[in-house]
Amino acid sequence: MNKTSYKKHFLFLSVLGIVLFFVNISLGSVMIPIQDIMAVLMGENANKESWEIIVLNFRIPKAITAVMVGSGLSVSGLLMQTLFRNPLAGPFVLGISSGASLGVAFLLLGSSLFGGVLMSGTLSNWTLPIAASLGAFLVLSAVIFAANNVRNTMSILIIGLMFGSFASAIISVLSYFSEATQLQQFVFWSFGSLGNLSWNEILVFAVFYVLAMCGIFPILKSLNSLLLGENYAKSLGIPIQKNRNIILLITSILTGVITAFSGPIAFVGLAVPHLARMLFTTSNHKVLVPATMLIGAIVLLLCDIIAQLPTSEHTLPINAITSLFGAPVVIWLLIRKKKLYV
């Protein structure tokens, strides 16, 4: 595939992304006429004041969240797959998502076990993200510690999986001992949600997102030589240990923050990099990184649109939609291509 067809693909995906962004904003549990939505977007007044509030304070933040969650998780998946040179790697595999879930579980479910110690204050908007980030960071530290002591990347992958199982087990124990209302709260969080983020929270989210994305620039070059394996990459002048830690840090910041704000969203990180590789038929990261980001954003916008379509009253959990979408895609890819590349 040559450069002009790359450009065509990127142009098409960008247009699709922008269209879906607006479709996403115009759909929701409250019917708002298109002209009113356009009016709000142009900074004018809509016919009803409530419509303005819905679009500005609910739908636009939700669409922005969808873009950041989709692109962030997908890039994390791509980085993991390249680092481990394993097409099955993804943010879930390293146990980082489970770590974030563990943090939230301790906060929501642990109160019955530990009494009022953990829940002394009221549940503000911030406690959940902080708990999730702490959990993600804890597992990440353990993984990085293991990574520096274990040379084999395949072992790190398995260690990540073990940490994931370990965290899930603790969550099961916590769930078993917790009360129904708390359990319900946790289950709803684990469904995943793109909404409910205030502009302040979006800002915090965006700061971490941009910081992590900037971290990709200095390692962009090494991602391609990692495709030859670590020994070749090293012989090409790549400081392997340092770059591995940078990749782990970027992934865990992205996964941690995303899981903190929108719950554990499955499959996107695993499936989207493969979609990008299939569409662009390349393993060159200078193409794959932006392609994965674009497709990731598109996929989550689409999933969110599907989630609110079936009834105008209810919104389906986003986590269910991504898995409903992701699992068949991976199966279809394997049947059609017979082979997945890194």
Next chain:
Amino acid sequence: MIMESTNTILRTENLHIGYTAKKKSISVAKNINFHLQKGSFVALLGKNGIGKSTLLRTISNVQKPLEGAIFMDEKPLESYSTKSLATAISLVLTERLPESQLTVFELIALGRQPHTNWVDQLTPLDVEKIETAMTLTEITHLSNQRYYELSDGQLQRVLIARALAQDTPLIILDEPTAHLDLHHTLQIFKVLKKLVSETSKTILISTHEVNLAIKFSDEIALMTENSFHKDSPKNLIENNIFDTLFPDEIIRFDKTLQQFVMK
């Protein structure tokens, strides 16, 4: 000695190679002292498991020596940063490449990474080096193919081209002719010989092709359990060194035929 050192690209001092596992070191070979002359084609011979790969991996800094020192251009190897070493030594390893969709051109272009800027932008000079490397190894027609579509012989030439594109004074190849038939093996030896004479690079290659090593290489390094000899093929034959290569129950080295024969 002074004359010799100016002409030496790499030398080792009482090198002790092996692995460290569970805080214990497993020794593979000891007291290795040799130097590589600039612009020479050197073949490393030795029976299976004697430590040829370990030696090559050690002098190319893939793994650390247990003891002793390695000097590249008279500077200790550990004084080189990963990046500066990448402009001094290029490698062709035996390990399989992970499955990716890289094209032959992209794969060879990776050899230019030590020379390119942070976004890996290829300059006209880089493209020229890549094209020269493809011409020398006769793989220009494969340029746009994915590397997983290639035969073993083609892939081996692509990997050699990648090392060439890296444009280092020393190229180290670990058994580049394993799995290849006689025709392709000969072709690779010819290419390497041509490279040494045309580009004045130094090439160190480990191989089991004794006959071709005798015919093509300027010097042969012979590794056995207790000794390490490096000399011209002619001197090694005259001094009966080849007899030490294998246990002498089944085969022996025939001086006049210049090859191993069955007993």
